[in-house]
Amino acid sequence: MTATVIDGKAFAATVREKVAGHVARLKEEHGITPGLAVVLVGEDPASQVYVRSKGKMTVEVGMNSWEHKLPAETSEADLLALIERLNADEAVHGILVQLPLPKHLDEDLVINAIAPAKDVDGFHISNVGLLGTGQKSMVPCTPLGCLMMLRDHHGSLSGMDAVVIGRSNIVGKPMAQLLLGDSCTVTIAHSRTKDLAQVVRRADIVVAAVGRPEMVPGDWIKPGATVIDVGINRIDAPEKGEGKSRLVGDVAYDSCAAVAGAITPVPGGVGPMTIACLLANTVTACCRANGLPEPEGLTA
Numbered sequence: 001m002t003a004t005v006i007d008g009k010a011f012a013a014t015v016r017e018k019v020a021g022h023v024a025r026l027k028e029e030h031g032i033t034p035g036l037a038v039v040l041v042g043e044d045p046a047s048q049v050y051v052r053s054k055g056k057m058t059v060e061v062g063m064n065s066w067e068h069k070l071p072a073e074t075s076e077a078d079l080l081a082l083i084e085r086l087n088a089d090e091a092v093h094g095i096l097v098q099l100p101l102p103k104h105l106d107e108d109l110v111i112n113a114i115a116p117a118k119d120v121d122g123f124h125i126s127n128v129g130l131l132g133t134g135q136k137s138m139v140p141c142t143p144l145g146c147l148m149m150l151r152d153h154h155g156s157l158s159g160m161d162a163v164v165i166g167r168s169n170i171v172g173k174p175m176a177q178l179l180l181g182d183s184c185t186v187t188i189a190h191s192r193t194k195d196l197a198q199v200v201r202r203a204d205i206v207v208a209a210v211g212r213p214e215m216v217p218g219d220w221i222k223p224g225a226t227v228i229d230v231g232i233n234r235i236d237a238p239e240k241g242e243g244k245s246r247l248v249g250d251v252a253y254d255s256c257a258a259v260a261g262a263i264t265p266v267p268g269g270v271g272p273m274t275i276a277c278l279l280a281n282t283v284t285a286c287c288r289a290n291g292l293p294e295p296e297g298l299t300a
């Protein structure tokens with residue numbers, strides 16, 4: 001079997017188009033422009049790229065965008081004071097603090113300082129609790145993007161056996177909650193899971209989010225299963241020339257694609273959906289803040 005490639009780049013473009021449509025309607029019918037503030041502390045090169053891309057796409061869909069770039073040595077008090085100002089600013093519907101933060105800053109403290117209704121990353125403890133109890137929440141962007149692609153590919157996920165490899169707060173745990181919400185039978189596997197290969201082999205859906213390059217080989221995959229690769233790992237690529245690198249996911253793409261029914265590539269799979277879902281969450285937050293109906297098809 002050769003897997004169908006789930007094109008996250010193309011799917012993300014359709015999500016952004018829908019977002020742009022909602023933004024245009026909010027402006028025309030209600031005189032409201034959704035706005036997203038992104039906070040970057042330090043000069044991590046990958047984070048700089050992601051933040052630039054977020055700002056550019058926010059503007060492209062017609063929303064207001066604010067980028068707050070702070071030096072790496074910013075104090076916790078100064079960062080919290082900025083978040084307070086953004087919480088109080090009615091033009092700002094979504095706030096995102098780019099992760100990872102420099103080591104001297106307490107990530108949990110900073111994230112939990114964001115007003116839950118503006119927490120478009122869905123990382124605030126209130127949103128985590130709401131999602132975990134099946135209530136309306138802001139949903140973390142990467143898992144939301146994975147869910148959208150799975151629903152689009154399968155229609156209903158009800159009764160499917162899903163294995164999420166990785167137990168991070170950002171991806172693994174919320175992904176498992178979302179799959180459970182769609183009535184999958186869910187297993188969260190991790191570094192201490194016994195006989196991981198056997199656990200993965202029974203899955204109809206495999207979501208790999210461990211951050212280890214090409215860790216999942218094709219012979220772990222049940223024939224016909226859907227493989228969602230969340231990993232974005234940069235590895236040396238001497239075959240491309242000295243000092244060159246390339247991106248790979250957490251699954252060994254060629255061997256998994258030979259067995260799976262469908263698979264997301266890296267790059268061009270889950271990554272682009274993360275930013276598209278951030279824009280979707282910002283429109284959702286704006287609608288909720290103004291007591292308007294939520295955009296259909298852009299939430300979990």
Ligand SMILES: Nc1nc2c(c(=O)[nH]1)N[C@@H](CN(C=O)c1ccc(C(=O)N[C@@H](CCC(=O)O)C(=O)O)cc1)CN2
Nearest residue numbers: 050097098099100121141267268269270271272274275
């Ligand atoms: N506050 C947050 N911080 C981080 C998040 C997040 O959701 N919220 N996720 C990641 C980084 N991230 C967005 O912030 C992100 C990662 C990757 C991509 C993406 O489109 N990747 C491309 C490849 C890009 C490349 O060439 O390097 C792809 O997979 O095709 C978008 C967003 C950590 N921090």
